Amino acid sequence: MNQINVKTFNILAINFNHDGSAVILSDGRISAFLNTERFSKKKKHPGIREADLNQLLKQAGLQLEDISLMILCNIHSMDSDDIPKLYGSSLKESWFDFWVNQTLDKVWINGLELPCLVNPDHHLLHCSLAYYTSPFDSAVCFSWDPTGFGVFIGKDNKMTKVRYDIKTHFTCWWYNEVASQLFDTGIIGAGKVMGLAPYGYPGSLQNKRLEEFADMEEFFALSDNGGNPVMVEANGRQLNATLAYNVQALMEQQLGDIMNDLCKIAADNGVAANICLSGGGALNSVANQVAFRNSAFERIHLHPACGDDGTPIGAAMWYWFNQQDHPRIKYTNRDMMYSVTSYEDKIEQALSLPEYEGRIRVERTTDYIRQTAKHLADDKIIAWFQDGSEIGPRALGNRSILANPRNTDMKDILNSKVKFREGFRPFAPSVLNEFAAEWFGLSDSPFMLRVCDVLQDSIPAVSHVDKTARIQTVCEKDNPDYYTLISNFHSITGIPLVINTSFNIKGESIVETPQDAIHCLLNTQIDYLIFRNFIVSKFA
Incomplete structure (x- = not known):
């Protein structure tokens, strides 16, 4: 009997408005995602560039000819003059070259013709x-x-x-x-x-x-x-x-x-x-x-x-489920929170670069989580880097700067010496989900998109001026290492949460690569940078 080869249906969707991003959805599952600003280092960078397109295809292990459909989103709807104000141009000149026909159902890229949709609602x-x-x-x-x-x-x-x-x-x-x-x-x-x-x-x-x-x-x-x-x-x-x-x-x-x-x-x-x-x-x-x-x-x-960074994911899912009538798929929190690219195989190479010789101290240890928890309890500022970067603008435990929420001065220290941003801006807590209701009156808020009251007085660094906090609840199944870190901190201090802010400084995008992370360590008063099995610090 001849075996039937069923071709995977790969949808490539791109957002051309601010928060430029792109996704490849393969039979309803995300096989690649990127947010342009993480690579260009220009916040809110619209659209994607040739290098981003190539990186996206590499993530998914595909060639351009493997794409079944392209969806071009928000291509005529630059809804803000902020991009030209920030960068002196619309940045459209940075986009990869493509051409769409008059009936808006074919797109040409690098000599290849692909079916497309343009500007769904x-x-x-x-x-x-x-x-x-x-x-x-x-x-x-x-x-x-x-x-x-x-x-x-x-x-x-x-x-x-x-x-x-x-x-x-x-x-x-x-x-x-x-x-x-x-x-x-x-x-x-x-x-x-x-x-x-x-x-x-x-x-x-x-x-x-x-x-x-x-x-x-x-x-x-x-x-x-x-x-x-x-x-x-x-x-x-x-x-x-x-x-x-x-x-x-x-x-x-x-x-x-x-x-x-x-x-x-x-x-x-x-x-x-x-x-x-x-x-x-x-x-x-x-x-x-x-x-x-x-x-x-x-x-x-x-x-x-x-x-708008999420619109291409929405476009691809809409086409797959609504237009092609496929049954719904269950997506886990982890599917929603983190991109698929991991840099674990690039960390040692980055730490060994000649430009960092004599500038960083590297400790290799399998006990890095417990040691990190102790550093946090001792009021050290931690940069935490693991696996794929977050989807969306919130740091959710893979590209995070962490600190001790008990320290009354920590908010001012982070704003002035690490983030270099306005002193009124608050910091969010990452709390073990099973303790969230006791401390905040709310549970099951994994994406840091709900604000609630702070019910305890012992965590002043995450309590805003109105006694509220924008919480991220952390479950072991969503992020095992991050959950273990907070659990260790809880064992040491009795506090089931840590300060969590995005791993970047004012005006810069969240770090993407190990080199980005090392650069941020060297240019701030972060005390330790944590990779899986590595603790990195600066030479005095």
């Missing part, structure tokens, strides 16, 4: 990523960002668009404008607004709701608080924390109203009380939790790559 891609990676059989999906918003119902393997209107101002636009005013950039400054907002408590909204403002100018005028707003100094600038507080409050208010509407849509369409959130607006972890807590939804799901 932006919010469909966000919502598809959230829904298809969720554990839900049905859910209402909501995406919002400065381009707008979209509502979809997911049932089994199908996505259906729902007509929904926001009948007043759209806070994502206002939030972006506030970020631009305070930090000269919307796409990078939005996260800073969220961190600054609690310093402006109680704000000056005077009980006004969003729909009561005539326009944004009235909102800005009210946030000036009669010429007496709460100001916070950062890097020699005075920042209007009242303005940040007010726009955050309006975002929480609007998302709460939307969730109430979505609950009704779920009930009317026979959908379970499940909500999937996505889009750049869903990176606002404070608003996520406030709105969800006050809603009638019972369960919530977000993918760690809520922003």
Whole structure:
């Protein structure tokens, strides 16, 4: 009997907007992923370059001719002038060469013709990523960002668009404008607004709701608080924390109203009380939790790559499940959190480079986890590097800077001497999931996308000015080594969590390679860099 050769269906999807990224989905499973900025070192780098395309194919062990379909996402929707402002150009000149025909169903790359799709609905891609990676059989999906918003119902393997209107101002636009005013950039400054907002408590909204403002100018005028707003100094600038507080409050208010509407849509369409959130607006972890807590939804799901870096994954999953009618696949947290590329075979080579001779001290040890926990308990600052880098903007235990949450001064030390960023910005805890409810009143938050109250006084370094924290819960099955490290720290200190911030400094992308990690060690006051079986420190 002749054996039938069934060809794998490989979808290559690319995001050409900011947060450039690409994925290869092979029969519904991620076989390669990359985020362009991790390699170019230009934050928010749109699209991908020739080297990125080649690296992606190498990850998956494929040639370009093995690609069954290309999906080109967000190719005409550069939604911010921040990229030219940051780099002096749109960076489109860095993209690999390709040409699409007039009917938008064929693309030519390096002399090869491939079938393609161009620009599927932006919010469909966000919502598809959230829904298809969720554990839900049905859910209402909501995406919002400065381009707008979209509502979809997911049932089994199908996505259906729902007509929904926001009948007043759209806070994502206002939030972006506030970020631009305070930090000269919307796409990078939005996260800073969220961190600054609690310093402006109680704000000056005077009980006004969003729909009561005539326009944004009235909102800005009210946030000036009669010429007496709460100001916070950062890097020699005075920042209007009242303005940040007010726009955050309006975002929480609007998302709460939307969730109430979505609950009704779920009930009317026979959908379970499940909500999937996505889009750049869903990176606002404070608003996520406030709105969800006050809603009638019972369960919530977000993918760690809520922003545009996740849209190619959403596009590929939408095509595989919705368009090709394949049954749903169960994705683990680890599938969602980490890319497939491991650098374990490159570590010794990097440590042996001549440029580091006399600059780093390398200790080889299989006891590196226990020793690292002891260093953390002794207030040493640790850079932790293992396996593939995180998917999405949050460090989730593979490219993390770690520290002792008990030290009252640690927040200021990390901001000023390691991250080189504004002093008001908080740090997140990674907590063993089985202790999360006791310490934070919340469990099962593996992607650092929900904010909750800090219930204990013994961890001041992760308690923001309003006594909240954006937590990552850690389970052994998701990241065994990271779980073991925190467990060792717990055994030493009685504290089941550590400070976790992204392994980078202000203005730079999260480190990708072992050389990136060594470079960051040498240019900060990080005490130890931990690779698997290696403890690296600087010569005095």
